[in-house]
Amino acid sequence: MSDTTTIDPDLRQQVVDTICELLPRVLKREVSGASETTTLMDDLGMSSTTGLELVLELEDKLEREISVEDMGRDNFETVGSLADYVAGNLLPEE
Structure with missing residues (x-):
């Protein structure tokens, strides 16, 4: 992905942390040790x-x-990869 340079690293880290925090709720089971290298599928x-x-x-x-x-x-x-996409595709706040 060529546009990773435009992604704010703090925002990306926040997205990674948020994804890891939400995984147990979305998957309706315990998810331990999830990190940015965890493959979702x-x-x-x-x-x-x-x-x-x-x-x-x-x-x-x-x-x-x-x-x-x-x-x-x-x-x-x-x-x-999901964090990269999300951090690079947040719509501007209105």
Whole structure:
């Protein structure tokens, strides 16, 4: 991804932390030791439905809307790749 230079590292870290915090709620089970290298589909068995739920929960928690137009399956590869996408695609606050 070429636009990672425009991502605020503090914001990205906040998104990583928020994703890890929300995983147990979204997956409805204990998730221990999740980090930005945790693969969402492989390690956690996340489905596209729970992925969407996670994005909605993230919007709620961050109090910002996320542009999902360009979001694809590969954005859900790891916690980090999802954080990269989210941090780079938050819509401006109104």
